[in-house]
Amino acid sequence: SAQLAATMGVEEESKSKSLRYNSPIVQVSLIGLVCFCCPGMFNALSGMGGGGQVDPTAANNANTALCATFVVFGILGSSIYNVLGPHLTLFAGCSTYVLYAGSFLCYNHHHNQTFVVVDGGLLGVRAGLLWAGQGAIMTSYPPPNRKGSFISLFWSIFNMGGVIGGLIPFILNYQRAEDDASVNDSTYIGFISAGTLLSLGILPPGRVIRDDGTRCTNIKYSSHGVFVLIYAYFFQPMKRRHVAIFSEEMPSQNFYLFNIS
Template sequence: MEIDRKFINVIVLGLAFMLIFTAFQTMGNIQQTVIKSITQEDPTFKADGFISLAIIYAVLSISNWISPSIISVIGPKWSMLVGGFFYSLYIASFFLQQSWALYTCSALLGFGAALIWTGQGNYLTLNSNGTNISRNSGVFWAVFQCSFLFGNLFVFFLFQGREQIDQQTRTILYSVLLVVGTLGLLLVLVLPAMKDSDAARNSNSKSGDGPMATRGTQLAQGPLDAFLRSIKLFFTKDMGLLSVAFFYIGIEYSFLSGVYSPSIGFTLEFEDSKRLVGLSGIFIGVGEIAGGALFGILGSKTVRYGRDPIILTGFLTQAVGFFLIFLNIPDNAPFGDTTDTAFITSSSFLAILSSFLVAFGDACFNTQVYSILGGIYPNDSAPAFALFKFVSSMASAASFFYSPYIGIHPQLIIIGILLFAGTICFWLVEWRSVYKRAHLIETSNPDSAVDKEFD
């Protein structure tokens, strides 16, 4: 009964994030397109969508160093609630159509994002153990990524046949997204509060991730301890290797969610290109949901057979997707409307297929990152997930800062190099984990099962 209750917590958590990020991810996906329309009506509006997103991820990156300390004081539930409020505030800022309001709320959102995501990783871990962390990660990811599907389906119909996103259309858009995000906050509010001592109880039952899942008793005791453990954890060998994968995820996801879909909308070779922005977002959601659902179902086998086959699947699907984008989208598409041709005749089908493939691969990487962090660092889940978000957010901020200045083809070359490096580094950590687990089985000495979270 207890396990069922905790699984229900995971599902409710996923639903809450689905609603909150239906608002935010939909806005992020179309933000540059909307801002261009506002600028055409009001030339005094000088904001830039890429700069807004860069501010969000830069502040998020820095804030991740203090989010574990805050969570140690108020707990993951209230951290997620405070963080979620700033997401709603960010959506509301678009009503003002003022650059200062957008950039200020972007900075506040960056701080809130650190709280909500570190709290989410901590809360997911507290509701999981070594045998179900992969399943729970996959289920959360599949439910959460429905945000891409529903939000962009709404945009697909709302923007139908519109070359210019007028004031009335934008008002409808902001209002609906704000209501949806607020409903997500209400779901977070109904989640039961949990504390780090629940991790110890999880450790006493069904810990199945080998030496990495053995739950010790050393838990963060306060804000300063949480901060110091974050610093210590950052300089371990495994975290150093994983940081390469984290950096890739940040670059890749910012490209997928903030650069690629607007580039489709700016490619005038496509028929009804603005409408395709919403359709691209829908298939990003389909890819994310498919990946999360598949690896949620196979979660019980992930620990047994290793995470590397799933990472290989993600590598291959993303490599194909990025190559198709390279051929199908003109280099200057991120900068605004263009009639330039790509290497091939731009195909709407290939554009949408690429959205699906890259998103499916993104789900492969993210579900396995959640799984490996929850397995290796059960007693330090808040610092571990904070470091994941620190590195990935730093990468996303860098991506959004350079996106307005370099074409889509150089961006894809950078992504391709990081995809290869990130995959190799993740495999190295996974193989180390498998080796330690096999070594423990050989020794069959329970006393040797010490939690080797720090090398």
Template sequence: MSLKAKLRLSNPWTQNFISGIILAMTVGIYLAILGLGAGGAQPSSAHVTTTAYATLYAVFTFTGFFGGSIMNTIGPRLTMALGTAGYSMFVGGLWYFDLSGHSWFALLGGVILGISAGLLWTVAGYIQFAYAEEKDKGSYIAWQLFLLSVGCALGALVVFLITKDITTLSGVPTSVYVTFIVIMASSLVVSFFCILPSEKIVREDGTRLAHFSATDFRTEIKECLMLLKDIRVVLLIVPMAATEMSSALIPTLTAHAFNLRTRSLSALINWTIQIPATLLFGLVLDNKRYARRIRGTMGLTISFVIVLIGWGLALSFQIKYGIKRDVESPAWDWTSTPYVAYFFVIFFTGIAYAIDQMMVMWVMSSLSNEPKLLARYGGFFKGMLSAGLAIAFGQEAGGVSYLGQTLTQTIMQVVSFPVMFYLVLKYVSDTNYFAEEGVIPPQEIQESAAKGNFGAVQDGATIEDGTDKAVTDFEEVVRN
């Protein structure tokens, strides 16, 4: 297929790529500031910024939970545009607080961003979950997170270049805030002109995603609440909450222990290492030589090992160097001996953050192909991630020791893996992907079904015995 056809706006891959670009322009820049600790301000301001973050994620938990219902009602374009709007306002609030010392705008910005971020992430999750075929779900997740990591790395690079000669505990200059606000505001334009309605999305083989029908908001809310009756979704709550929490703690440790230019360098390293990590891990999850259940088990094993290494190093660093909130900051520079050890903390926790989040997304996306359900999954997923961050920032705002926070997050992540291994081994298979009501299979599967080979659904898999109902549903989809 020609490059022009590949990049047409209605191509699912193109929509996923654009979604990643929007994430880079908004969330990427936001996370670049978050990675500095204290919202880019002086470490002494950490309490106010942490409270703003805790407020943000508490609101985000609620809006994320119902984000799928909103998107299914007003569509992905408007939902995405509304979702981008709060980021520049939040950064503006941090900027105002850094200049004036007045916290009200930063706290208000946290509430507004909590609302809009839930909408943004719902659409992003929906696109990566629902637009990809089963064989491509790992790569769709990887591309979004790859582009997000690029945005984070570029944002961190901007900060680093501006602050590389600042060896004090100061906050970032005004030019950083202005640059970031302009980039974030531009994402609103991209959303309006480039995100298409789902019914206009056409695969490369000419087939569409599903038969779309209008639903009212009351029905959507009811269906969203029904997620809590799905044991698979309920079991994923702890893994979802745990996977994002390190993005609060690691920057906090960095802000406490190091000067500004070292904070900037650490953020740059953290986000840069995630760029290759996401792409390489996506290759594992989409490796066609293995069945999906085996791929999932391989991915979980790799992720589990990296998580153990990363959090083990974080614990040992705090114990060895006595990192405590009630001890005055040593204001180490990157030339200091402790930074050699901290480099490996940043390196492995950065990789762990990226691939563990990918793993949770992959497991959740494997549970269905039905677009409207996946929209609810996407919103619920980000809502639970936000709940985890609300807990993390709440611990920090409440004065919980750094070691206590690290132990809490380590235990939550370690407990998550047996749960995900269970879900992969019990619920992930290579059969009946397109038997759900209204879902249109790709052309190659329709052709296979037309020849009577209903077993050749994906990757050479065969429909197992005892699935007559699923086969009947699939035949009905093909005939219609």
């Protein structure tokens, strides 16, 4: 019995260590909640088709602007993250999701497509920052032998955002007539605003301590010249490795855009 009690004591101590605010699992769960509230609600809003509008033209044009800027800042986001750190990078990335949802609220009342398209382009810029920060956290915070588990945890939390976000208009419109079905003006604003504030709770790598006592390594490039060399290499004529990456990514992204249009 003494051995059993000692074993249970060790398990309780290990569990308490894992649930520290500055532990990797809490920080990964937090970034999962951030993406649950921001990109998750964006997926729900886009998944309704046309951003919940009867005429999908404005949403389709906004998605075009989004992808055009995202393809650039998806590459530049990592260098910006190195300069700003997780707090400002994630906060800047999340804040535009509020504007994007707000642009559709404005479109509901004023039918100003320009505002929606401009916000779509801004969202592509800031989304590049958000996903760069998310990638840095997911690859540097977890211990090497548990990265797969942490990645699964993140994606489970993140994708629940689309599920919950999809249930919201279903519940709100279930008893309405077809002509009256719509999404309430404040449906997604609360979630996205909460995610934006949660992003400020992400700790920098130097303050995150793993269960074995080691700290996460904050890897930064030594100079801006290194950034230039990396981007110059990336934009060289297509190499075999680039073809392999694009051949995997293009079908999934094409399906994603088809699904939300």
